[in-house]
Amino acid sequence: MRPVRWVATQYVKPNSILAQRVPDKRGRTLLTRGVVLTDSLIRRLMELGVRAVCIEDQATEDIVVREVVREETKVRLFGMTYDTLHELAVTQFAPHVRAFQIRKMFTPVVEDVIDELRSTGAAADQLSTVYVQDGELFHHSVNVMFYAVTLGLKLGLNRHDLIDLGIGTLLHDVGKLRLDRKILQKPGRLTEEEFRIIQQHARIGYDILMRQGDISARSAVIALQHHERLDGSGYPDRLVGRDIHLFSQVAMVADVYEALTANRVYRRAFLPHDALAILENDTAQGKLPQRVMEAFLATVSLYPLGMSVRLSDGALAVVVVPSAHNRQYPVVRVIEDADGRPVEPYEIDLAHARDVHIATCEA
Structure with missing residues (x-):
């Protein structure tokens, strides 16, 4: 633990010293702790889409930021998520070496996340420190998993449930990787046809996961239902209320908040309290689950x-x-x-x- 300050890369001043390493989208190290940031390094990080870095700052020397998830755990998690999503997306079936082994592979690292989040008070203070790059599906998936497991801990889910929830949220958007990237990254408003295509990712992802022999149906259903809403206004099946699995209800809250607070090609990130207002409004209108929102409010710090x-x-x-x-x-x-x-x-x-x-x- 050391005195640090999180700052958006675009606002970093030359000669700032990194207090934490900077990983790429696969979890590999781009820059190590202690590196002095030059103008060229700062520009390069911005080009790579690195949203924020952690720097040393004497003005905040009494502020000690604890890691809610150990760096080694995050490295394993980002790498495994990147490789697995890519593999599932580019092939109709996972290669024989991976077939029926995804849950077995992810379980140990998800268990580590559960233990580390539990030991740090379910990450109430510091969840935002997992953000690395905006708009990257792999990072979005890991961030959603952190939020979902945090909420699952608050809701009292048992260890087996938390593992299925964690694996399901890590893989919930795998169907998007089968879609046209031009549509996914379109900076302007989607046409009705383009939105219809985007909606297909839920069922595509579910079908992909259900073909993997060791992924539970409870994990796979998250991919199918995370865009459903309790009032029937969601997709793909316009389910209502208890027809939506609890894991999917947890995932929908985590997914919406993470998406709103990240920059996208078509908009800037919402301020955390503005994103929360949107969630609360949707909850009041019967779209999002009250029980899960109460867990969110009790555990997640908007400004860590x-x-x-x-x-x-x-x-x-x-x-x-x-x-x-x-x-x-x-x-x-x-x-x-x-x-x-x-x-x-x-x-x-x-x-x-x-x-x-x-x-x-x-x-």
Whole structure:
């Protein structure tokens, strides 16, 4: 554990020192801890789509960010997810060497995630630190799994359930890899036909997973149902209420929040509290499950420890007391004024501040 601050790559200043390694989409190391970031390195990270990095910062030297999931676990998880999704997507059936072994392969690393999330209080403070690249299906899948397992722990699911939930959420979007990337990455509004094609990924993914001999039906159904909604407005089967499996209900909340808070080719990421407002509105309208949303509110911090934020008055601040249980109102420490000049650090409790609020996230 060490004093760190999460900052969006586009706002990193030259000569900043990495406090954590930077992985690629397969979990392999791009840059190691301790590297001094130059202009060219920063540009390269942005070109690769690296959203944020963790840097050393003396202004936050008393802030110690704990790892909710060990680096070694994340490396294994990203690599296995990338390889497995790619393999399932490019071949009609997994090669013989992998056939009927996916659950066996994933179970040990998912168990490690369960144990590590449980030991760190179900990741209430620090889930955002798993973000690496926006718009990458592999990273989206891992992030959704972290949220889903966190919610599953809060809901009291047993270990066997958590393993099936974890594996199912890791593979829930495999069907998208069989679709035209031009449609998936289209920057503008989808046509009705393009949206119909996108909707096919749910059933395609389910069919792919059900052909794998050792993946449980409870895991596979997440791929089929994670876009259903309790009021029947979802797809592909317009299921309602209890017709939607609990695992799929957990996945739909995790999937929506992760998608809203990540940058996409067609829009910027929503602020966490704005994303939460959308989820709460959908819950009030009967689209999302109340029980799962209550677990979300009780465990997931919108603005975790060490996150850099820009305030409405232009000042740069860092979160020093996470926002669990008070939603969009963390305690922040101001470290720069609106003109980018360092200031003598001072703290603001945004729950009681009436003239300033978070305008943007810079991590």
